[in-house]
């Protein structure tokens with residue numbers, strides 16, 4: 001990897017990946033339309049001679065293809081990362097996650113790029129009857145437009161891998177935590193507690209079980225397998241990995257960690273039911289045997305990840321001014 005193209009470079013995970021690649025002396029072109037991304041996350045990167053930022057949109061194929069010129073690897077992270085509101089704008093996931101992925105693949109093909117990595121999601125498993133859910137679980141029934149649009153993107157990636165001899169890596173993440181976190185349940189809970197430390201509204205009944213992974217562990221895992229080059233010899237040039245921790249927590253456990261670490265004792269209000277919204281999966285726990293067998297393991301527990309996220313939100317109140325539309329409690 002000498003010159004890498006990162007879509008979603010100004011996002012939570014994308015900007016963390018950009019910083020890590022630059023630390024390793026790799027040239028990076030970052031691409032982002034700044035719809036949810038924050039240019040502030042790239043302040044450090046922009047001071048590095050190895051970094052170029054291009055503001056552009058994945059739906060603009062000619063400009064995307066031009067921007068990718070000279071790169072040897074693509075990390076495609078840009079997406080509509082909002083799982084919850086798919087039913088309010090059904091076309092958005094199709095455009096931002098499926099058609100956009102086609103455009104990124106097509107640009108890679110036009111530039112003869114032979115390595116492609118994709119941030120997919122555990123949401124593609126819907127409500128899997130197999131827990132912990134392995135990569136080879138029977139083809140899942142989709143329960144969210146987000147999951148459906150991501151699995152369609154996955155399908156196109158592996159077909160490009162086979163058709164155009166591209167080394168493809170698909171990573172299905174659990175929810176990611178850590179510095180630069182700008183959407184999700186901790187974002188929402190902390191916001192509520194800032195406004196009123198005495199009351200906390202929780203979607204569902206709090207018994208939902210979820211798994212989380214710290215963002216630096218996520219980036220470690222991605223770079224670890226790409227450096228090993230595991231897709232080079234994989235059938236159809238595609239490797240698929242679940243990324244998560246070997247543990248899960250209940251939403252109620254998460255609430256306890258958050259209120260304890262803020263030293264608060266709010267009354268808890270539940271909206272009820274075993275899920276927070278249509279398409280919410282009441283139990284997400286991915287099997288991570290396959291990625292572990294490559295020698296990677298997460299450094300932080302879920303609890304440590306939650307506390308790190310909270311400390312970052314406390315130190316960066318500005319994110320609440322710029323992400324007023326952030327989806328909640330994922």
Ligand SMILES: NC(=O)c1ccc[n+]([C@@H]2O[C@H](COP(=O)([O-])OP(=O)(O)OC[C@H]3O[C@@H](n4cnc5c(N)ncnc54)[C@H](O)[C@@H]3O)[C@@H](O)[C@H]2O)c1
Pocket residue numbers: 007008009010011012013014031032033034035036037038056057058059076077078079080081096100119120121122172173174175176177182
């Ligand atoms: N955060 C999580 O818990 C999580 C879990 C599973 C999968 N993922 C996936 O990881 C990736 C990164 O997620 P994130 O949490 O960093 O989200 P994010 O919203 O912080 O980052 C997405 C970035 O993509 C950019 N973007 C969106 N649409 C674009 C377009 N059309 N053209 C160019 N740029 C565009 C946004 O401005 C943003 O900077 C996404 O693909 C998401 O689906 C995230």
